[in-house]
Amino acid sequence: MSNFPILAVMALFMGAFINSLTGRRSRRVGNIVVFIAMAIALCLMLALIPPVFIEGQVITYWMGGWAPEAGWAYGIGLEVDALSLFFGLIVTIAVMVSGVYSFTYMAKDDSQVNFYTLFLMLSGSVLGLVLSGDLFNIFVMVEIMTFSAVALTAFRNDYEGALEGAFKYLVVGSIGSMCILVGTALIYANLHTLNMAQMAAMLPTQHNTVLVLAFGFLFVGFATKAFLFPFQPLAADAHAVAPASISLMISGVLTKCGVYGIIRLCYGLFQNIDTAAVQYLVTGFGCVTMFVCVTMAFNQHNFKRLLAFHSISQVGYVITAVGLGSALGVSAGLFHAVNHTLFKGLLFLVAGAVQHETGSLDLDGLGGLSKKMPRTCLLFLVGAASISGLPPFNGFASKWMIYQACFAKAGESGNFFYVLVCVVALITSVLTLASFVKVAQSVFYGQLPARYNDVHDCPAAMRAPIWVLAALCALLGVFPGFITRFFLKPATGAALDATAYADQMLGGSHAASAADFQLLGNWSPLVWVVLLLVVCCAVTIVAVSAKKGMAPVLEPAPLAPTDREDVCVAPENAKYEPFFSGEESEYSQVGGSDLFWGFKENWRKYFSFWHRWHSGIVNDYALYGVVALAAVLLYCLLFV
């Protein structure tokens, strides 16, 4: 049992090497190797569920048998408590889905063997990161992760902006990695250990300036990996050009490493989350991130760029909840983290399917695809409802917990700041919904441009992984009690109980206990889902019985092939052409990107400010990163 974690990480890394040896001859053999590697990792993680989540064990493994001597850890250790395993499960499930999707999605690309080698390196490093019990090891994994992600971002380097996006990611990502390295070095210089369990035992008793700076460095480092504000432009540039399955990995898995790092840092290592200053820092970062990114999404013309901003906005939710420092907050954050991986993965894969079939991601040019890709459209609607937090999907269940956590925090502390946080979260949710209506209208509904008349639904092999994600979205939304009881409570307990983490690794016997918290409302979605269905059926029955005397419904006649749209106006105006009697020169306030004219008109100064801010110049982005680092360090010195 204790060697399961290392075997899971090794399976992925070995898969990468074996794939590069065998996959060059035959892609089929390569794919089988990739699949087996992913399946082994997933099965090993699943096998750890009973001991860790149910019995509350902490699995430890010392590399090379270098067990600690007299309370000092010399070797490199892996430590899997419920929190690590929670993220390990997110990672392995996302990797599985992404890999299976890639088999069809990437089938026409060349040099696939490099793709899968990098893909498995990425997967292995992320899994290694969340399972590791050693801070320097985490830095190593972050480096492998960043570099393989950069290479994968630019994998389709014939795309416009692919190399540019990868380059920005490389430069600013390196600033983040550097921060983690400096933070680690500062801690090592002070405590003479790299083992996280030992740090967790020593750090809370020591408080000096150097350690506070180390906290600041590590926080900014992990924030970069989660693409929190002001690092969000990177995510947008990388997502827009990366293959869809890699977008899933970046948004669903890589950002989770940042989230995991921040939870470990604040709850496990420094255990300073119960001070008000740290709560303001983390919640403030999350809050700004979720609001700025969701408004940025309003201005996007590219499907995946839009999704990228939403992805970071949802990570903002997670960080906000985590920063509250309460058991309910951590649970809500963890729940939203897993939901984010599911619905965001789903949406990126749908975007990939649209791109695969139409060759375009341009929101202004697409339209009416629901007729040509009905199944993909259905999946998209599930994802859009989930991310907008519409019941009965999972987004609602976790956002509902986040609102409760904010308000409970406000009630306990009597601090108006958390009421504002709650309001911002609710408004962000509405803006998310609005933004996805735009996507639905611009991609799947509205009028079908003539050039997409022979588009058809994507292959079933590509839809299958999306269906898995959609099913999980619905299941987690309808049965939130299940995941709360069996997964969230143990994981939250592990996050909050740092002594157990420290003790178990160094040979003690302090057992972790599951966290206990009271939900404001015992939200039982099943009841009113049934209710909604019953009322729906009732209305349908009434409608059908009244239909007898009614004229038959007109069948939609087959579209007569007209080339009018091609002749009269430019294709990008075709959607709204009848509205202007075919005149193309008039300004339309309804073009895909201008759907929210009334909203944007009032906020034009805000939007033009952010428009200038996202300059697209890597120097600026690096500067923002450095400024953020300086600000956080100053804040830590003054207040933490």
Place this chain on the structure above:
Amino acid sequence: MQVFLDVLGLLFKVFFFPGLAFTLVVSFLLAGLDRKLVARMQRRVGPPLLQPVYDYLKCLGKETIIPRKANRAMFLAAPLLGVASVLVTALFIPVGGAAAFSANGDTVVVLYLLTLASVTVIMGSAASGSPFAGVGLSREMVSMISYELPFVLVLLAVGRVAGAGTALGVTFSFADIAAYQAANGVLLGHVALLPAALAMLLVIPCEVGQQPFDIDEAETEICEGVLAEYSGHPLARYKLMHNVKMFVMSGLFCALFLNIQTGFLLLDGVIFAVLCCVVTFLSMSVPHAVCARFKVEQVFKFYWTIVAGLAAVSLALVWLGL
């Protein structure tokens, strides 16, 4: 036997009182009353009180036309889902002390179900493929963003007052709000909540889509916008949804600020219906008769400055313990 009686009781609550039957009767009544009142204020005779019922039945008898460019399934399913979601919302609104359905956190459920209703309108019009509907849905979107902020602030302010005694200091449950009002008098008498009540009165017409905030349907500009392509059965369903929304929103105001319990279920129902009429008059008929339609950007500005400001003042006062 006991189980049988319980189920029977629940069915009665869901289907008759205070459930679907009561909802439908009061909804049509409110819609008719609104039209009549507006007409009288404009010195017209106005239609008979039951005109909305006639309109509904007439619509049902008409042919349903589905445009060629429409996505058939979504075009037809959207009105159905919209009606279902507002009817379910109505089940959560307490009449006097009792709602057909009650759950902890039902104020947020109501908030979300109302959003869902707006989303179905939007999806239906998007599916129709008409450019007029495209403009309409963009406006519906803007009005949704507009009223959502003050609406949330009002719910938080009321929840804070009614939940002051609970462990978490806030409540999201209609049952708690009703219990608080039964013990301490109606919340409209709470001075700090007066701005919130005013804000809620202003939120109602926008949420329902009543003039002067019906920018999404503006028939003279964009040919009924979101409803441009609808006819027959689906249109009838949208009209029904509109009427039920009037009931839900005015009922929500009563539940939040004017919940009166006498102990007699029927009397409660009558009082509730009368209060709903008053709220409808104040929040929907008067603005309709007095104001011309707002511009799109004006609606947004109005709600995010004045209305949200009123609600925020209430929330701040309540938070300071006034």
